[in-house]
Amino acid sequence: MTGMIPFPDISPEIFSISLFGMELALRWYALAYIVGIIIGWRLVVMTVKTPALWPARQPVMTPAQIEDMLTWIILGVLLGGRLGYVLFYQPDVYLNDPLSIIAIWEGGMAFHGGMLGVVLAAWLYTRRHGISRLSAADAIALGVPPGLLLGRIANFINAELWGRPTDMPWGVVFPGRAAQFCPEVVSACARHPSQLYEAFLEGFVLLVLLLWMVWRHKAYKRPGLVCGTFLAGYGLSRFVVEFVRQPDAQFISDGNPLGLAWHLGGYGLTMGQILSLPMILLGAWLIARARRKPALA
Template sequence: MTSRMIPFPDISPEIFSISLFGMDFALRWYALAYIAGIVIGWRLVVMAAKTPQLWPRNTPTMTPAEIEEMLTWIILGVILGGRLGYVAFYQPAYYLQNPIEILYIWQGGMSFHGGLLGVVLAAYLYTRRGFDRFSVADAIVLGTPPGILLGRIANFINAELWGRPTDMPWGVAFPGEAAQFCPDVVGICARHPSQLYEAALEGLVLMVVLLWIVWRRNALKTPGYACGIFFAGYGLARFVIEFARQPDAQFISPGNPLGLAWHVGGYGLTMGQILSLPMILLGLWLIRRARALPHRA
């Protein structure tokens, strides 16, 4: 392993902590990322709702008050879906044996794909009142990338979800016994900062693309198009980054050192790639469907 690497920055996962009545309470960067991401996303969607000319027939699909009401459903979908998705996709056997720990969300363990399914279900239930579901989906995805961006940066600060060992000069020497357990590396092990790759592609780049197509290309005039761009864009970015991301330990074994969830003859896919493929296909279908619709001025 090359000596060129970046030492992990000395940033505490806790912003501050206080003690009250014999108990410690802390505000962590990860919690702040969730809060800030939701607030920024909400304001972006409200801003779009206050710009009638962006929408079909110059009529926003929802009012700011309706968006705020739906936000409660979205938050519940993110938390419940994210946790249950992690349990089902990544450690089902463990949580079947320890079901009470499903409730221990403060110990970590959230799945983006599970959270996405939770949001889809929450939005479906909320929009039974008669909203245009494709336009609502466009609004939701417009506000999603800021949370991904901040959440992945928080993952980096927490020194979690790091990447595979690398000899690239931007490899990071993450702390901890697990991060430094690299059987083929002598000395300090540097890893891909895959959290920052995801923050850049799934968060920043996707946010810029969505803002551009909404405000400059009138994407909201064709319901489902922005949603398709998000699904296909996120799925493709995550699929590619999985090549550099270290899989969860339960998928790694002596006969499967790459941690592939499905493989034949040494070739296969990680769990993240398996979950991303349906997103890519759904995104492409939504884009094709939206392009076939007449432009609603």
């Protein structure tokens, strides 16, 4: 391979301490979750403190309600992300060992499951407090990209969720036996840094687009437009990156080297693409629905 960048010498742990015989560590992945949630929360609070952005100059929630709902959303992310991974990616493994489902510290979270958890948490909260669901969804959507941006960068630092082998100049030589298992490669195996592709598309680009829509074009005045743009934007970004992202090992076999979750005649879709299609369709429907109606003053 002509393209080959050594993996940077960055430890997944920021620091660790020994306490009462136990090793406690702060990892980049955990910090990404924490900082991403804080940034997203503050972004949403800024918008509800700006009445001019909202229909009839009435923000959908108060800052106190945003903070209250955040607890529900965090639970939705953790529970939904874990259960989504269990159901979508390794159901057989966890059915044989149900207790391992709660072992979140061993890894295994799925964005699509986390998103469903957030949807359920937000639906229950807005129903309980009589809040407009579409406008609340718009507010939440604006707060998600920072977490995606930082989370994907943390995936890169953890040397996980890497891409397929490549000879592009920016191919990265990820450490570990699994990352270096490339039967067709004699020397070191360089792979697409698909985590960084996703960080750029799902995080940075989507965040800039949503901020532009909300602050410059008052997109909150068309309920559902921001949420629809987020869903379609994430779905399209993930769908495209899946072409160069290494699929989960359980989907790869001698007859299915590309790791397609569904295939016919050598063509098919990965699990990430299958789960992204409903997001794209729902997002497109919400965008079309919002644009058909006049913007609310």
